[in-house]
Amino acid sequence: MLSILSVYNFYFGISIESSIKLCYNAKDYIEIGGVNMKSQNVYIGNSSCNGIYHYKLMNGSLVALGNLCDIEKCTYLCKKDSMIYGVIENVEGEIFSYNIESEEIKRIKTNKSCPCHISISDDKKYLFVSHYKDGYKQIYEVKADGMIGKLIFEEVQDEEKSHTHFMKEYNKNLYAVDLGTNRIEVYDIKHKIKSISKIDFEENIQPRHLCFYKDYIFVITEKSCKLYTLKFENNSLTIIDERNLLPEEAEKNDTYTGCAIDISKDGKYIYATIREHNSISVFKNTNGILKHIQNISSNGELPWDIKVDKDDKFVIVANASSDNVCIYERNKFSGKIKFMYESCMNAPSCILID
Numbered sequence: 001m002l003s004i005l006s007v008y009n010f011y012f013g014i015s016i017e018s019s020i021k022l023c024y025n026a027k028d029y030i031e032i033g034g035v036n037m038k039s040q041n042v043y044i045g046n047s048s049c050n051g052i053y054h055y056k057l058m059n060g061s062l063v064a065l066g067n068l069c070d071i072e073k074c075t076y077l078c079k080k081d082s083m084i085y086g087v088i089e090n091v092e093g094e095i096f097s098y099n100i101e102s103e104e105i106k107r108i109k110t111n112k113s114c115p116c117h118i119s120i121s122d123d124k125k126y127l128f129v130s131h132y133k134d135g136y137k138q139i140y141e142v143k144a145d146g147m148i149g150k151l152i153f154e155e156v157q158d159e160e161k162s163h164t165h166f167m168k169e170y171n172k173n174l175y176a177v178d179l180g181t182n183r184i185e186v187y188d189i190k191h192k193i194k195s196i197s198k199i200d201f202e203e204n205i206q207p208r209h210l211c212f213y214k215d216y217i218f219v220i221t222e223k224s225c226k227l228y229t230l231k232f233e234n235n236s237l238t239i240i241d242e243r244n245l246l247p248e249e250a251e252k253n254d255t256y257t258g259c260a261i262d263i264s265k266d267g268k269y270i271y272a273t274i275r276e277h278n279s280i281s282v283f284k285n286t287n288g289i290l291k292h293i294q295n296i297s298s299n300g301e302l303p304w305d306i307k308v309d310k311d312d313k314f315v316i317v318a319n320a321s322s323d324n325v326c327i328y329e330r331n332k333f334s335g336k337i338k339f340m341y342e343s344c345m346n347a348p349s350c351i352l353i354d
Contacts, residue, residue, distance in 0.1 A: 040310055043068070044318065044325065045077045045086060045350030052077065052084065052098070053345050057353070060314050060327050062343045069098050069105055075349040076117050080124045083146040084352075087115035087129065095129055095140070097148050108148050112136040119168045121189070126152075128167035128174065135162020137176055139193065153193050157181050170212045173232070179206045179222060184230070184237065199230065199237040209260060213267035216288045220245070220261040220272050227258070227272055227281075229288040243290045245274050245281050250295070253277070260306045262315075269293075269335030271315055273303035280306065280317060280328075282335055294336045299326045307351040314340075318348035325351070 044053035088094035093110035113133035141149030163180035174187040206222035229241040282294040300319025328337035
């Protein structure tokens with residue numbers, strides 16, 4: 001408790017006696033000395049054995065609330081109400097559900113190797129699971145009580161080449177990214193699950209993750225270290241813009257790889273991380289046409305994930321190899337970010353803001 005109070009004293013200049021209690025109010029607020037302060041839950045997945053890190057984000061500060069469970073290598077997370085779902089990135093292949101209220105953990109074997117990404121459908125009825133090592137895509141039902149149900153869909157494009165890295169629903173279609181075959185595929189999931197479109201990139205482009213805004217899909221690539229804008233219309237994916245993640249003056253290095261991407265809630269600015277270069281690039285988006293406006297240090301090694309908070313005020317970056325998460329203040333008008341401070345934790349790999 002003293003460490004939490006000291007955070008508030010340092011960052012907010014609030015004088016708090018040890019006898020004043022710290023409590024939570026209506027999920028989105030923390031009450032200190034009778035004053036309500038808006039907050040957001042932040043859950044950090046990681047590749048250590050420490051379970052899920054739980055924090056409150058308040059005015060740009062992360063307040064540690066402890067670890068939620070003892071799941072190992074829970075490298076990616078998603079959430080429905082009081083249920084957190086995640087992958088356990090092991091060779092055997094497992095996913096899990098964790099009930100925040102009851103603290104019940106349920107592990108499910110996927111029987112496929114190294115699940116690396118999980119997301120939940122817009123109606124919260126299905127989980128989409130991506131497997132890196134053998135490239136399988138899976139869809140699981142979510143039961144009415146929030147528990148993981150049966151497997152209803154399983155597919156792999158090429159067992160030798162496929163490395164499925166990302167699946168997410170957008171506008172009632174499912175987008176699947178296969179880094180190994182350099183393909184993005186779109187599935188109709190409104191009725192029967194079926195492929196309706198795909199786009200193949202050149203060899204070694206390696207599309208990795210996506211973010212979305214209106215009619216546009218933004219693609220960060222790994223090996224080629226680029227950012228693409230796609231448009232999906234008339235059941236067809238089309239590239240409308242392509243940019244290097246790093247500015248022109250940046251030194252070229254084959255070890256630099258694109259990793260994570262997010263977009264501001266107004267759709268005007270995109271934030272992308274570059275591993276080994278250990279930086280964040282910021283792009284202005286104008287109807288899908290991108291302009292590089294900033295490159296700034298990630299203040300750590302291997303920035304594995306990046307998220308803009310719900311209020312568009314802050315950007316959070318997880319540096320996997322340097323064991324720290326960094327908070328940046330965001331200018332809503334220019335889109336540029338400024339480093340504020342870091343919080344230390346083991347091997348952070350995923351940021352979930354709720």
